[in-house]
Amino acid sequence: MSILLLSGHPDLKQSVANAEIIRLLQAEPTLTCRCLDELYPSYGIDVDAEQQALMSAELVVLQFPLYWSTYPALMKLWFDQVFSYGFAFGPAGSKLKDKPLILSITCGATAASYGPDGFNFFELDKYLAAAMHPVHAAQMAIVDTVVTFEMNSTPAEGGDVERVMQLSQQHAQQLLQTIRQYKNKI
Numbered sequence: 001m002s003i004l005l006l007s008g009h010p011d012l013k014q015s016v017a018n019a020e021i022i023r024l025l026q027a028e029p030t031l032t033c034r035c036l037d038e039l040y041p042s043y044g045i046d047v048d049a050e051q052q053a054l055m056s057a058e059l060v061v062l063q064f065p066l067y068w069s070t071y072p073a074l075m076k077l078w079f080d081q082v083f084s085y086g087f088a089f090g091p092a093g094s095k096l097k098d099k100p101l102i103l104s105i106t107c108g109a110t111a112a113s114y115g116p117d118g119f120n121f122f123e124l125d126k127y128l129a130a131a132m133h134p135v136h137a138a139q140m141a142i143v144d145t146v147v148t149f150e151m152n153s154t155p156a157e158g159g160d161v162e163r164v165m166q167l168s169q170q171h172a173q174q175l176l177q178t179i180r181q182y183k184n185k186i
């Protein structure tokens with residue numbers, strides 16, 4: 001099964017969590033990674049190449065760090081341009097219909113912060129429901145979501161690189177297991 005991992009991190013050279021997760025995901029033999037920051041350092045998305053990559057994939061994994069409770073601007077631009085009329089939506093736009101998708105998300109905040117009493121105000125699911133509007137419009141099938149909280153690796157903000165590396169390894173194992181379970185099911 002061909003698996004496309006789409007990374008929305010804006011600068012993997014500065015990343016701890018996403019870089020480590022992507023490195024460990026290479027253990028999956030049929031997985032190809034498209035890292036948007038490396039492909040498009042000037043944010044000039046090749047729409048045809050992205051649409052082709054999506055259509056060829058039998059399973060898509062969206063890998064991103066949570067920024068303001070959604071994906072980074074680079075991934076927003078990717079959605080804006082790639083999920084176009086006639087491709088992802090509209091009368092003839094069902095090229096991604098039923099395409100299975102796994103969300104893989106790293107968060108700096110605690111799980112408890114995502115709720116009415118927390119400093120992030122709402123459940124994470126509420127933010128993700130809005131963020132995944134293009135995915136729903138394209139009628140893709142979200143088969144699972146792997147989320148890890150407390151991945152703050154910036155010491156000046158109370159972060160801990162070693163802890164984030166451990167959490168990243170756990171996250172990658174969980175994601176690999178999720179991918180393998182899906183492959184075994186179909």
Ligand SMILES: Cc1cc2nc3c(=O)[nH]c(=O)nc-3n(C[C@H](O)[C@H](O)[C@H](O)COP(=O)(O)O)c2cc1C
Nearest residue numbers: 015016017018019065066067068069106107108109
């Ligand atoms: C601009 C910006 C906004 C962020 N907003 C959130 C947020 O809303 N919720 C959260 O849990 N973490 C937030 N974070 C923390 C990141 O999710 C965290 O640093 C990232 O997942 C760590 O992954 P990395 O090491 O690959 O960069 C934010 C970070 C940045 C830089």
